[in-house]
Amino acid sequence: MLEIKDLYAGIEGNEILKGISLSVNKGEIHAVMGPNGSGKSTLSNVLAGHPSYTVNKGTVVFEGDDLLALPPEERALKGLFLAYQYPVEIPGVGNAEFMRMAYNVKAKKEGREELDPLDFDELLSDKMEILGMDAKYKERAVNEGFSGGEKKKNEILQMALLEPKLTILDEIDSGLDIDALRIVAESIQKLGSDKNALIIITHFPRILKYIKPHYVHVISSGRIIKSGGIDLAMELESRGYDIIKEKN
Amino acid sequence: MQTTNITKGSQAHLERIKERFDGFMKSGANPAFREINELASGLIKTAGYPHRTHEMFTFVNTADPSLTFFDIAEQPISLDDDTARSLVYRGCENSVLFFINGSLDRRLSSFYSKDGKISISPVEQNQAAKREILERTKSEKDIFALLNAAFMKEAFLLDVNDGVSTEGFIQLIFAASGSGESPALSTPHILIRIGEGADIGIIVRFISLDERAFSIPALSISAGEGSKIKYICVHEGCEDSRHLIKTFVSLSKDAHFTCITASNGSALVRHNYEIHLHGEGAETDFNAVSILKEKEQAHNYVRLHHEAMGCISRLRFRNILKDKARASVDSTVVVHPGAKLSDSNQIMKSLMLSPDAKADSKPNLMIYADDVKCTHGSAVGQIDPEQLFYLKTRCFSQDMAQRILTTSFADEIIGKIPFAPARDGVRKMLLGKLER
Numbered sequence: 001m002l003e004i005k006d007l008y009a010g011i012e013g014n015e016i017l018k019g020i021s022l023s024v025n026k027g028e029i030h031a032v033m034g035p036n037g038s039g040k041s042t043l044s045n046v047l048a049g050h051p052s053y054t055v056n057k058g059t060v061v062f063e064g065d066d067l068l069a070l071p072p073e074e075r076a077l078k079g080l081f082l083a084y085q086y087p088v089e090i091p092g093v094g095n096a097e098f099m100r101m102a103y104n105v106k107a108k109k110e111g112r113e114e115l116d117p118l119d120f121d122e123l124l125s126d127k128m129e130i131l132g133m134d135a136k137y138k139e140r141a142v143n144e145g146f147s148g149g150e151k152k153k154n155e156i157l158q159m160a161l162l163e164p165k166l167t168i169l170d171e172i173d174s175g176l177d178i179d180a181l182r183i184v185a186e187s188i189q190k191l192g193s194d195k196n197a198l199i200i201i202t203h204f205p206r207i208l209k210y211i212k213p214h215y216v217h218v219i220s221s222g223r224i225i226k227s228g229g230i231d232l233a234m235e236l237e238s239r240g241y242d243i244i245k246e247k248n
Numbered sequence: 249m250q251t252t253n254i255t256k257g258s259q260a261h262l263e264r265i266k267e268r269f270d271g272f273m274k275s276g277a278n279p280a281f282r283e284i285n286e287l288a289s290g291l292i293k294t295a296g297y298p299h300r301t302h303e304m305f306t307f308v309n310t311a312d313p314s315l316t317f318f319d320i321a322e323q324p325i326s327l328d329d330d331t332a333r334s335l336v337y338r339g340c341e342n343s344v345l346f347f348i349n350g351s352l353d354r355r356l357s358s359f360y361s362k363d364g365k366i367s368i369s370p371v372e373q374n375q376a377a378k379r380e381i382l383e384r385t386k387s388e389k390d391i392f393a394l395l396n397a398a399f400m401k402e403a404f405l406l407d408v409n410d411g412v413s414t415e416g417f418i419q420l421i422f423a424a425s426g427s428g429e430s431p432a433l434s435t436p437h438i439l440i441r442i443g444e445g446a447d448i449g450i451i452v453r454f455i456s457l458d459e460r461a462f463s464i465p466a467l468s469i470s471a472g473e474g475s476k477i478k479y480i481c482v483h484e485g486c487e488d489s490r491h492l493i494k495t496f497v498s499l500s501k502d503a504h505f506t507c508i509t510a511s512n513g514s515a516l517v518r519h520n521y522e523i524h525l526h527g528e529g530a531e532t533d534f535n536a537v538s539i540l541k542e543k544e545q546a547h548n549y550v551r552l553h554h555e556a557m558g559c560i561s562r563l564r565f566r567n568i569l570k571d572k573a574r575a576s577v578d579s580t581v582v583v584h585p586g587a588k589l590s591d592s593n594q595i596m597k598s599l600m601l602s603p604d605a606k607a608d609s610k611p612n613l614m615i616y617a618d619d620v621k622c623t624h625g626s627a628v629g630q631i632d633p634e635q636l637f638y639l640k641t642r643c644f645s646q647d648m649a650q651r652i653l654t655t656s657f658a659d660e661i662i663g664k665i666p667f668a669p670a671r672d673g674v675r676k677m678l679l680g681k682l683e684r
Contacts (some may be wrong), residue, residue: 048641051633072640073649081641088638092656092663101652102642109643141656158642
């Protein structure tokens with residue numbers, strides 16, 4: 001599904017990713033872990049197509065296409081979804097209407113039926129119930145005045161509606177209390193299938209208690225320095241990022 | 249009144265005004281308003297014609313020759329029924345007043361008031377109302393409001409009795425025409441009296457029927473104790489038309505004034521709001537929005553006075569500018585001595601969609617009382633690239649994402665219009681301009 005080869009990328013002349021290679025297949029869950037400043041968020045932004053980042057070298061193939069040649073919206077339409085660490089607020093845009101428009105753009109592209117507000121509301125209500133979100137968040141402006149936890153739930157809500165093939169969860173666990181983390185993680189788990197894939201980008205291993213990854217990668221100074229299974233996450237839990245020093 | 253230097257240019261403007269005024273007094277004036285006309289003309293002469301150093305016109309090109317090379321608009325003219333009907337918002341069919349070039353058009357107007365609790369009448373024979381206009385003229389500082397008084401031939405009083413509450417809105421349509429070589433000046437003048445405890449909605453719609461329309465309306469709203477007024481002002485100008493609108497508002501104790509002003513721009517539209525919260529606990533929720541393209545201009549000049557204890561004011565301004573459009577907001581909140589516990593907040597935001605557009609913001613506070621809470625803020629900028637990127641990662645194209653963000657920026661004000669047909673109409677009028 002996703003094939004990253006020898007990716008070098010950075011921002012404002014600073015090279016942050018220095019040779020990332022990663023393969024993700026359908027049905028797989030990958031965790032990319034690393035300390036602050038290791039390049040985790042840069043990786044997610046580069047994959048999503050943030051215009052501030054420059055790719056200097058390497059290739060990324062997603063579902064057979066050169067991902068790096070596509071603008072962000074084409075990447076999203078092909079099935080790539082980035083759940084943000086810090087989702088932006090968009091005052092004046094109603095949350096439900098925003099999601100309906102996004103849903104319909106994708107549905108139209110895929111030749112599916114677009115939904116009118118009533119039908120969409122039914123779908124949205126079902127998804128919100130799973131996430132334990134209050135109906136008041138439908139009418140509010142996108143992310144405006146949402147707590148940290150509600151913003152993260154709102155990201156997962158969009159993921160549930162857009163049904164992406166590959167989701168990148170950028171520090172989705174940050175700012176969540178234990179209960180919210182459990183609900184969000186369980187919802188993500190429910191959305192997983194053998195047809196889609198997940199990349200969980202995280203600093204802390206705690207979310208991996210709820211979502212078990214097939215592969216764990218440790219990133220440091222812009223490179224994946226160690227890959228393994230869930231045991232690697234457990235090792236990080238007990239020893240912290242000291243294992244990076246040993247590796248270096 | 250602030251004295252301005254008389255330059256050759258402003259002297260020429262004054263001479264043209266005097267020439268028109270002399271002609272008007274010989275042939276067109278209404279004897280009932282002669283005293284007001286002459287008073288205003290004298291004040292214009294004393295004050296001089298303002299140029300850009302005048303604090304009221306910092307951002308407005310008063311040197312524009314069209315502002316004084318005018319003819320008096322033809323009266324009466326009328327509209328055909330289809331055009332007139334198209335201007336009436338749904339639900340206002342039986343509560344609409346048409347003023348064509350300042351004259352009440354009784355044929356087009358349709359105004360039924362149960363028990364006569366809301367009435368419209370000419371001011372000519374109403375000595376108290378005339379005195380009110382005269383007194384206000386004496387203290388008027390805006391040259392164009394004085395021009396209104398100098399060339400006023402008719403004035404009307406909309407009277408809402410105590411305790412009247414309406415679910416619907418009263419719509420006032422001010423249509424200005426003007427063909428010919430010179431701009432055609434019209435000077436509508438309306439007094440609106442809202443009785444104690446009344447709860448009423450008013451929509452004022454300013455429309456240019458022709459390119460050469462030049463309208464300088466004056467509205468005066470006095471709100472009785474505990475009254476509530478929802479006031480919507482919609483400006484729809486033509487490319488070469490000019491509107492300079494003076495709105496005077498006086499709020500008694502616990503009166504509440506909600507105002508939403510929407511301007512689509514023209515060669516020049518300037519709103520001058522003078523709002524006095526003179527009764528304890530009076531409140532104003534003031535909002536203004538404009539979307540401008542090409543060389544359109546829209547200017548808001550607001551002076552809001554907290555004159556009693558515990559008054560609250562909220563002022564929000566939003567402008568979106570394309571091409572070579574120009575907008576300005578010059579807003580001052582004055583907290584007078586004794587107006588303790590005043591609570592005021594002003595926010596001005598302009599979204600620039602072109603490097604050639606220009607927006608000026610000037611929020612001011614003048615505080616002469618203790619124990620008050622007053623804030624203001626101003627921002628001029630472009631579309632937030634992070635918001636744009638977020639939307640693109642949600643499948644929206646660049647154009648769609650940009651449209652969503654610009655629309656939402658304006659809709660934060662438009663969405664506050666408390667009358668759906670007017671809200672839909674303003675959305676169509678303004679948001680349509682964001683189409684490429």
